[in-house]
Amino acid sequence: MDEKNSLTEIESGENKSSAKSKTAVQPARKAVKKKSTIVKLVLIGVALLIGMIFAFVPMQFGLKNYNPFLSAESISLGLDLKGGVYAVYRATNTDTDDFDTKMEGTRSALSSMLADQGYTEATIVREGSDRIRVEVPDVDDPQKILDIIGEPTTVKFVLDSTNETVITGDNVVSAEAGTDPSSGYVVRLRLDSEGRRKFAEATANHINEKMSIYLGSSTTAVSSPTINSAIPNGEAIITGFASYEEAQQRAGQILSGTFDVALELKECKSISATLGEDAMLYGLIAGLVGFVLVIVFLCVVYRLLGVAASFALMIYVVLYLFFLAALPWVQLTLPGIAGILLSIGMAVDANIIIFERIKDEYRGGKSIMAAYHAGFKKALFAILDSNVTTVIACILLMLLGTGSVSGFALTLLVGVVISLFTALVVSRAILKYFINLNSYNAKLYNLKRGKLYAGLDADVTDADILAEMERERQAKEDSKLEKENAKLEKARAKAERRAQNNQDNKGGETA
């Protein structure tokens, strides 16, 4: 929309100046309304500053503390940076067949259970022959691990009338907490085929009887609902929980009770960060130093183009930190931080591709403004294609990978998408404003002419381009108008035809 504005401004300016000067093609340099461009640039700067403050500076609003995006409170940190809680479970039934295989199965069941709850960076290790050590990051209270994995418990559904056990934990495939409009907080169980069959049979044969649900070795039922109708779909629901947290805890316990090996909690304590606190500090210092060096490099090599890229890069960092803080399943580890720092280096790539294109176009005789437009247009597909392939890889790794692999792929994916946005939208806008301010001094942009075009002015064809753009816009508007007219015409013709038809019909009747 401002494109249109500036164009009309340029045109009116041109008219004025052409009256004074005699040259046929008048440079557009004096014509652009610089004030509004400067205002826009300042606005972007202010927005960036506010973003930076929210990203990095802890603040206090009245009594409430605000945690910036970049803080241990906002971004969930992995075991290596923040530590967490560990628990050691011991298998109680070691004398079963295939004990080793069953322990392995239990191990992977535990790991997928933790990943489902967002703890992708948790580690699960076998210790000795009969123990499993679980380390969960970003949890302060050892008691909390009990909410996550819990003390494994068993579940059974028993018919009150016959005292017959219908299903046990062995039939449970998954358990999750939820709410039910009629009975409040519940745990929903999904049953395997055998459990489904048994449950359907029992509920069909014992309508209007009570079925009690027992957890663990307790002899008091959690709840004893009355069977109202047969339940063929195998969805068993346990009701009677006071809170969602309680339901969630129970769901976890039931699920861990379904493991191949019966586990008992042996010890559970908090655990320190493996890398110590200075690891993160050093990482941040490295990031800051590297970032400044990259900006210096860009500004030296590409001058004003580099300045625009630097702005875009800063916005990239703020946005990235925001998403890392906002997305719940991101858990940052030291490689994650290194990956982010690396992605800053790579986010520059899109900018560099565009700038090299602009340089090429300028070398080939275009004006700065024309080179800018052509450069973005030509670089677009290269940038899109290269990023789409990375996105494909990230999505596959997220879907198929487990634990830390899928977590890392997610951080990478977020980075790629944001870097696309900042390069194609932010850099482009800022660069346009810079060129609006000065489209005649190629030295500002470190652009050089090729041998063939050595004598050409930097903004030689701008007036032509602008006129061309205006013509295009006009043509577009014209064709739009034409289309609208055609539509109206069509509608009119249709109405006429209808009227004609009606008349014909009427005529037929009278005849």
Add this chain to the structure above:
Amino acid sequence: MKLTKRFENLLEKDFHITEKRKLIFGIPIAILVVAIVLMIVFNFTLGAPLNLSTDFTGGYSVDVKLSNKLTEENRETYYKQIESVLRTVTDENGKTYNISISGAMQSQGIGTDDSSIHVRYSAVSGVSESEMSNLVNPAIISALESGVLGKIPTVAIDGKTITLTYGEVINAQNEGNPFDVLRAQFTKLIPTLNEKYNCGISATESDITLDAQSGNKQIVINCASDVVSSAELESALVDGMKLPDKYYGSVVGGELVGATVSSELLFKAMLAISLALIFMLCYIGLRFQLSSGLACIIALFHDIIIVFAAMAIFHIEINNTFIAAIITILGYSINNSIILFDRVRERMRLASSKKLTPEAVANASIKETLLRSINTTITTLIMILMVAIIGVTDIRIFAFPIIIGLLAGTFSSICIAPSLWALFQRVGKNRENFALAPKNKPEKPAKATELSA
């Protein structure tokens, strides 16, 4: 400024990179050969071709139980102490081992009654599992008990006096007097000492005294007759006069620990990467040419192989962060190649390219993307080098393969991918797009290639 001038002059000239196939394919092959030879050497000298961490291989762990002595402040000191103790561990046969700790140590609970430090270490190469558990692990435990907990005394025998020196103060503590416990232990030990070693100690308490001059760290035992020093006597004293766990903590563990990177995780990651490669190939095949896609994927394989080769050559530890590094390299490398093939695609749309050889098209595209490749590599290298220079050891281990991957990726996108593409254009139907002579006749070199000779 001279350098930039020279560089610009270079850009003015025609490039002939893709024709230098021998050099281009020779370099990675040479690196690979070196890596394979070194892997074979390492396999015999160090026990394993690659330096895999316990994340992959599993290992052992001990808990050094310090109870409430462990605080936030002294944690690092203990870490250092444990590290130096583990550097030289001597077993009962007098053989010395250098135990390598894997990853970092962790404190479990701080300042509580059951606080401890968790240490993981890998098996000593060339030592069997039973030797590990019967010989090395007990040696590690006793080394930590004497070196870190100060529980085990050093014995000095001089005529009629036996001096036991401890690493810790042994007088009154807040929950009783450890010296009392030691005295009781000593009373139990007297019959053995008298019968076996003729110490002639009377069963009175006055024969054992706490030496205040040593800062309450020494116990002096007075015997009736001269004592003959022997290794057996010393070990009997060491075993019998260990400081009590109650005050000085204990070391437990020495058991096998499984790998943190499960085979399931590895398998799924491999599956995901293979599928990703297939999808990428399809996408590039659709948007560009199948031959471009193949060249990209081969370049990618090249990068990953070079990274593995570098890890083998420098014998750098491969831990769970390596998977993340490989994923990063994958994304970076494919980016590079695609930017190049975008120029190739653009060039192929021009009618004039029909008069050129595929090598000339590839060379022109390399020339156009060269500055971009170099500049992007520089910015990315700046970031990762900063991380490597400023960061801690663990992060350096992560940064190393990425730096190698970056360099390999730049090389493969400038040299390998376009050369391969040009080669593929000489096969089958693709030939028709270029100024290439029919296959059965000797080729007439086009103008651009003539210059390279």
